[in-house]
Structures are given as structure tokens and as C-alpha cells.
Amino acid sequence: MSEYAVENLPPLVKGVLSKETWNEERRKELLEFFRHEVYGVLPDESSLRIAIRVADERSGPDIMYGRAIRKLVEVSVSRKNREFSFPFLLYIPKAAEQKPVPAIISLQGSIVAADPTRRQIAASWPAETIIARGYAAAALVNQDVAPDYDDNFTLKFYRLFPEFAGKRPDDMMGTITAWAWGLSRVVDYLADDPLINGEIAAAGHSRGGKTAIWCGVQDPRVTLTISSCSGCSGAAITRAKAGEHIRDITTAFPYWFCNNYKKYAADETNMPFDQHLLLALLAPRFLYVNSKSYDSWCDPRAEFEGARQASPAWGVYGFPGLPVTEMPPPEAPVHDGHIGYHLKTGHHFMDEYDWNNYLDFMDIHFRIC
Numbered sequence: 001m002s003e004y005a006v007e008n009l010p011p012l013v014k015g016v017l018s019k020e021t022w023n024e025e026r027r028k029e030l031l032e033f034f035r036h037e038v039y040g041v042l043p044d045e046s047s048l049r050i051a052i053r054v055a056d057e058r059s060g061p062d063i064m065y066g067r068a069i070r071k072l073v074e075v076s077v078s079r080k081n082r083e084f085s086f087p088f089l090l091y092i093p094k095a096a097e098q099k100p101v102p103a104i105i106s107l108q109g110s111i112v113a114a115d116p117t118r119r120q121i122a123a124s125w126p127a128e129t130i131i132a133r134g135y136a137a138a139a140l141v142n143q144d145v146a147p148d149y150d151d152n153f154t155l156k157f158y159r160l161f162p163e164f165a166g167k168r169p170d171d172m173m174g175t176i177t178a179w180a181w182g183l184s185r186v187v188d189y190l191a192d193d194p195l196i197n198g199e200i201a202a203a204g205h206s207r208g209g210k211t212a213i214w215c216g217v218q219d220p221r222v223t224l225t226i227s228s229c230s231g232c233s234g235a236a237i238t239r240a241k242a243g244e245h246i247r248d249i250t251t252a253f254p255y256w257f258c259n260n261y262k263k264y265a266a267d268e269t270n271m272p273f274d275q276h277l278l279l280a281l282l283a284p285r286f287l288y289v290n291s292k293s294y295d296s297w298c299d300p301r302a303e304f305e306g307a308r309q310a311s312p313a314w315g316v317y318g319f320p321g322l323p324v325t326e327m328p329p330p331e332a333p334v335h336d337g338h339i340g341y342h343l344k345t346g347h348h349f350m351d352e353y354d355w356n357n358y359l360d361f362m363d364i365h366f367r368i369c
């Protein structure tokens with residue numbers, strides 16, 4: 001029996017993934033569990049006033065050789081006389097003017113990847129390829145929403161919550177929750193854009209993959225959640241994984257999570273949850289998990305196990321989750337279930353091979369033709 005097998009896990013983990021134990025109450029309970037114990041709760045959300053506007057819109061020969069419309073969009077938020085805003089970049093294929101298209105949002109870790117001049121084109125966001133294949137491509141830079149260092153919860157999005165600066169309650173949001181909130185604001189815009197057909201994917205790599213999962217889990221408008229090498233506290237089963245564990249991640253990046261998460265570092269074996277339960281919260285919507293073969297810090301096998309063990313939740317809704325039970329070899333993508341999967345030879349990175357596979361998966365399951 002695999003060391004990751006459900007049979008080895010404590011009751012909460014075992015109990016959830018069957019027709020008998022899975023229901024909407026259970027889903028709510030689990031979601032609250034991950035909110036309060038892992039990623040943290042966004043306080044007082046109803047007090048946020050949000051306005052989204054297109055600051056600049058262009059098309060013509062300078063924008064992807066006339067193939068796309070480019071929009072620079074600004075999200076402004078206020079709360080109790082404090083304001084904060086952040087931009088995101090969106091390309092929509094011109095063809096969407098005839099027939100609306102699906103969109104794919106990517107959370108990026110650097111402004112270089114989301115360069116609106118396209119003088120620099122990063123492999124982690126091949127917007128030209130996405131447009132050529134008929135999809136709209138949006139990019140959000142994580143640090144535009146919240147810094148990726150411990151700022152004592154004072155800057156960017158956190159400016160809106162001065163009462164918590166430097167004194168976070170134990171279940172209050174960490175940065176992954178703030179970034180996921182930012183991704184959902186991009187979803188707000190896309191859900192209202194008449195050129196988008198309502199099918200929306202959210203993708204991220206590594207810390208961005210953890211965030212895409214957390215966004216997809218909380219936001220039912222996300223049709224497909226894409227996790228590239230999200231590893232520990234992402235798609236990977238934590239127990240018995242190789243590489244990073246809760247102690248490592250909450251020591252190096254304590255601000256990504258709520259303080260409560262640290263409780264589990266000392267005894268992962270007996271914690272009442274594991275990451276497949278988080279992935280199961282995406283059912284019956286689409287999920288894509290991919291890994292790189294040499295990425296031992298993430299542990300490709302533990303990521304595959306996360307997807308495999310979440311899979312029965314799709315069965316409850318009558319859909320195939322991950323249609324394989326053995327981990328496929330590198331360069332052998334699996335696209336015919338509601339959970340897509342591939343492993344690629346290589347190191348911790350998200351590249352054009354990965355993107356083309358996401359788009360292949362979307363070609364099968366989305367209304368692209």
C-alpha cells in the first residue's frame with residue numbers, strides 16, 4: 001500500500017471522499033477549516049468598496065500584429081477612508097468580437113512577465129500563444145496586490161485593515177488569501193466583459209499555484225483551476241512527501257498563511273486534513289495539476305497523489321476525476337477526465353509546454369469551437 005494511501009490517514013481525511021459522507025454541509029465545513037487553519041480569513045469583506053475600470057484599451061497593428069485587443073484594467077478598493085488600487089493586463093483575441101471566448105488568468109511573480117509592451121516575453125506567460133489559440137489572457141502580478149515579504153501586514157491590500165497591522169489574530173489572512181482575493185477581482189471583470197463567454201481558468205506556478213488553488217476553491221466562477229508545481233500547501237499531499245514540509249514553509253514564509261497553520265508543523269501524521277481535501281473542494285469543476293520531474297522540493301509524486309486522492313469527489317457528481325491511478329511517465333499528459341495532469345522532464349518552472357497542455361485540455365472541455 002502506498003504511504004500516501006487514504007487508508008493510512010485519520011478519520012476526517014478518510015471520511016470525506018465518498019457518496020455517503022460528501023454533501024454541501026461537509027464542503028462548507030471543510031472550506032471553513034482551510035480558511036481558519038491554513039490560509040486565513042479575509043476580515044470584514046463586506047466593508048470593501050470595489051470599482052473596476054478599463055484605464056486603457058487598444059487594438060490595431062501594434063497590439064499582437066492586430067490579432068488582439070489590449071486592456072489595462074485598474075481595480076480600486078476602499079474601506080473606511082483608506083484606498084488601494086492595483087492593475088492587471090488583459091489581451092482578448094479580435095475574434096471574440098464575433099463570438100465570446102474563454103479566458104485564462106495567470107498570477108505572475110514579476111512585472112517582467114506581464115510586460116504590456118511585449119518587448120520582454122516570459123516563458124511563464126506566453127500571451128501570444130494563448131491568443132493564437134483563441135483564448136483571452138489576463139495577467140496579475142502578485143506583488144501589486146500584496147508584498148511577498150513580511151511587511152507586518154501594513155502595505156498594499158493590508159493598508160485597508162490598519163486595525164490588524166502587526167497584530168494578526170491567529171486565523172487572519174496570510175498573503176495567499178490576499179493574492180487569491182486579487183485573482184477574484186480579475187474574475188469580477190471577466191465575468192462582466194461581453195467578449196468573454198463565462199468560462200474562466202485561473203493558473204499559477206509554485207506560490208502562484210497554491211494561490212490559484214485557494215482562489216478556485218473559494219470562487220465558484222473559476223471553471224478551471226491550474227496548479228503548476230504548487231508543492232507543499234498546494235496540490236501535494238503533505239504526509240510523507242519529500243522536500244518541503246509545514247515546518248519549512250511556515251518558517252521561511254510565515255506571512256503566506258494564518259498563524260494557526262504552524263500548529264500542524266510538529267505532527268503532520270496526526271493532523272486531521274491533507275491537501276487532497278482542498279482539491280476536492282473544486283469538484284465538480286475542472287482542475288489541472290502538473291509537475292516537473294526533478295522538482296524534489298515540491299515532490300511530483302505527492303502532487304500526483306493529491307490529485308488522485310481528491311478524484312473520488314468528482315465521482316460523487318457523476319464525473320470522472322483523474323482517469324488514471326498510476327502516475328504517468330514524463331511527457332504523457334492525461335486530459336480526458338475533469339482533472340487534467342502532466343509531468344514534464346525538468347526543474348521547477350512553468351513553460352510553453354505546460355501552457356500548451358493547459359490549452360489542449362481547455363480545447364477538449366471548454367466551448368472554444
Ligand code: GCU
Nearest residue numbers: 206207208230231232244249
Ligand atoms: C519556495 C517555497 C515553495 C514555493 C516556491 C516558489 O521554494 O519553499 O513552497 O512554492 O518557493 O514559489 O517558487
